[in-house]
Amino acid sequence: MSEQTHEAEASPSAPEPPRGRSRREWAETLFRFQSFFGLVAVFIAAIVLSPRGDDGQILFLTSDNLFNIVRAVSEIGIIAVGLTFVILIGGIDLSVGSVLGLAAVGSAVLLVNDNFGVLIAALLVLLIGLIFGVLQGAAVALLGVQAFIVTLAGLNIARGLARMWSGGETVQISYGDGDGKAPMLFSLLGERTFGGVVPIPALIFAVVAVAAILFLRYSAYSRHLYAIGGNEKAARLSGVPVNRVKIVAFALSGFCAALAGIVHAGQLNAGSPNDGLAYELDGIAAVVVGGTSLAGGRGSVVGTIAGALLLGILNNILSLNSVDTDMQLLIKGLVIVAAAALQRLRPTA
DSSP, X not given: OOHHHHHHHHOSSSOOOOHHHHHHHXXXXXXXXXXXXXHHHHHHHHHHHOOBOTTSOBGGGSHHHHHHHHHHHHHHHHHHHHHHHHHHTTOOOTTHHHHHHXXXXXXXXXXXXXXXXXXXXXXXXXXHHHHHHHHXXXXXXXXXXXXXXXXXXXXXXXXXXXXXXXXXXXXXXXXXXXXTOBOGGGGGGGSEETTTTEEHHHHHHHHHHHHHXXXXXXXXXXXXXXXXXXXXXXXXXXXXXXXXXXXXXXXHHHHHHHHHHXXXXXXXXXXXXXXXXXXXXXXXXXXXHTTOOTTSSOOOHHHHHHHHHHHHHHHHHHHHTTOOHHHHXXXXXXXXXXXXXXXXXXXXX
16 A cells, blocks of 8 residues: 555545655754754753852852853854854855954054044944955955955954054053043943943844844845855846845955954953954854854854854853863864754755
8 A cells, every 4th residue: 555545544634745845844944943942952951050159049040140141242243143144155254353353453543542532433443344344255256266265364464454553562441531541432332231230242232133133034135145155156147146245245244343343342441453363263153053054045143143142151151160171162162063063964955
C-alpha cells in the first residue's frame, strides 16, 4: 500500500500535507528563531549558574546587573546592527573597530582641543564615519574589489588616521567651561536615566535597533538587500540598483561604527587611537550568533540584537563566576562555531 493511501486513511476529511514538507517547515521555523532559543537557553542557564548574594538573591537577576549587560553590549550592538546590512548582501566590514577608534579620537579632539559644541562635533564625527563607509562601498561596488580586502585596508587606514589625529596619545575629556573643556552635555553618555536605572548608551542602542528594524521592515531597500545577498546576478538582471544598495549598506555600517565611537568616548571620557581593537570580531560574532548568514540573503536585525544580548549574558555570567579570561574566550569561540555550524544545517529555500 502506498504512503499516500496510509495518509488518506488516517485523516479522510482533512488530508495532511506531505510529511517531508511539514518537517521542513518546522526546521525552517526553528532555524529562523535559533537566536531567540539560544538567548532563552543562555538566560535560563545564567539564572541557574548565578552566584547568590548573602540574602540568597540571584545576582544575575538584579536590575543593576541586567542593565549593566545592556550597557556593556550597547557599543558592539550598534556596530553589529550596521554590520548586518553589509552581511545581508554577502559582504563583510572589518574596519568597524578602527572606525570606532577614529570616531572616539575625533570626538575627544573636536570637543577638547578644538572647542566644538557637542552637536557639531557629533555631526562631524558621524559624517566622517558615513563618508568612510561610502568610500569603502564605492570601492567594492564600482571597482569590484572584494569587501574583505577593501575593509582590511580600511581597518588600517582608519587606525592610522586615529593615530595621526591624536598624535598617538589618548585624549582625555574633562568637562566645564572654557578652552580645553568639553560641554557637560557630553558627559551624559556615561550616565543613567529613568531614576538612575537605565544607562544612556542602552537607550541609544535601543533607538538604533528600532530604527533599523523599521527600516528593514518597511523600505524597498531591504528587499534589494536580501535580493543581492540571495543572488546578485539575478538581482541585477531584475533591475535592482546593486551598486547603490551596496554603497548604502557600507555607509550605514560606517555611520553605526562612528556612533558607537561617540558613545565609547562618552563612557570612558577619553578617545584613544587604540579604542575598538577587535570590536569588528565581536560585532561579526553577534551577527552570526543572531542567525544572519555570512553568505548573505538571510538574517535580520532582530536576530542580531538577540545575538549581541546572548554574548553579553554569556560574558556576564562567566565574569560573575570568576571564570578565567582565557576560558571565557574559549567558551565564546565554541558558541560562535556552534552558531555557524547551525547555519550550515539550515534547509535551503
